[in-house]
Amino acid sequence: MNLLIDGLTKTYDNGVKALNGVSLTIEPGLFGLLGPNGAGKSSLMRTIATLQLPDQGRIVMQDVNGQDIDVLTQPDELRKILGYLPQDFGVYPRIDAVTLLDHLAVLKGIHNGKERKEVVETLLQRVNLWEARKKNLSGYSGGMRQRFGIAQALLGNPKLIIVDEPTAGLDPAERNRFLNLLAGLGQEAIVILSTHIVEDVQELCAQMAIINKGTVLLSGHPLDAVQMVQGVIWKKSVAPGDLDLMHRMYAVINDRMVAGQPMVYVYATSQPAPGFVRVEAGLEEVYFTEITDAENRYHAQRTVPIPAL
Incomplete structure (x- = not known):
């Protein structure tokens, strides 16, 4: 069935x-x-x-x-x-x-x-x-x-x-x-x-x-999906004022508050910068990676080039 x-x-x-x-x-x-x-x-x-x-x-x-x-x-x-x-x-x-x-x-x-x-x-x-x-x-x-x-x-x-x-x-x-x-x-x-x-x-x-x-x-x-992102998700605690900079510099899949401090999660095949720690990935990391990637592709497709003057 x-x-x-x-x-x-x-x-x-x-x-x-x-x-x-x-x-x-x-x-x-x-x-x-x-x-x-x-x-x-x-x-x-x-x-x-x-x-x-x-x-x-x-x-x-x-x-x-x-x-x-x-x-x-x-x-x-x-x-x-x-x-x-x-x-x-x-x-x-x-x-x-x-x-x-x-x-x-x-x-x-x-x-x-x-x-x-x-x-x-x-x-x-x-x-x-x-x-x-x-x-x-x-x-x-x-x-x-x-x-x-x-x-x-x-x-x-x-x-x-x-x-x-x-x-x-x-x-x-x-x-x-x-x-x-x-x-x-x-x-x-x-x-x-x-x-x-x-x-x-x-x-x-x-x-x-x-x-x-x-x-x-x-x-x-789910376990096969988790294996796909194992070893390529990193996290770092940052100052609130640095969140926008993190999103501009790295492939941020998620950010959230942990003990009152922003924590960013980044997709990268190697350590993005000092201070980033590799995450033991779970289904949540798979989910945010897929959703973020799809959103980026969606917005890229909708971006209209500005014609040259």
Whole structure:
């Protein structure tokens, strides 16, 4: 079972090109889709989830038994095996979890009352909401709502599960609980995790891609990606007034405050200057290297030469 995405393009009516020839092959397990806000992640998720059509390209759910589903021409067939948790998951706040999940199970096609009761109870226990099952969703924390969102996404035993920015806004404890839940789901299905949080992908996923401005910059195994930048990332603590100079002189991929002092991270094949220390690279360094390089190329393409007088 694989999900094949081939040459997807999508331009909205306002002229924004959200997807630019996206091609990916996603195998069972957790697949991390990384990118900044506005990179095209949600557009890709909505297209896979049959909520919008692309301008070009195709999506095929390849079944090991030869029962392939063309997602764009057979959306109803995909919806039978799809679980989807969008970035903004709305709930009816004055309804308890059992009642709402039962209602959603009916909409999913589970009409037998006994079967539906068993499914609802099993899912609420699985996402650790059984003790709060009679509580109105208005009283749920952010993490509890996200876990309820996963419960509704699991109705019908889906083979493809899409979660869009699921840990944004969660506290560390809730985030860990939610990530552990996702890790378990990856044992049974294709789970696509769309996020801008690098740690989520590094901790969970054996497959990943980085996307920006609708273009796939890199795809593969996170460890292979990290190996590509091992030994070529350097850091140095600098004075606040020197940040602009650092950006002009070096290939800075990131800068951030560390203990109240700016720290710059630079891509270089050898020590850029005295005081720079080589960094043990991780997925975060891969991410910033790819995004920075893509942004530089994008701005270079948009630069209009000044004609000679």
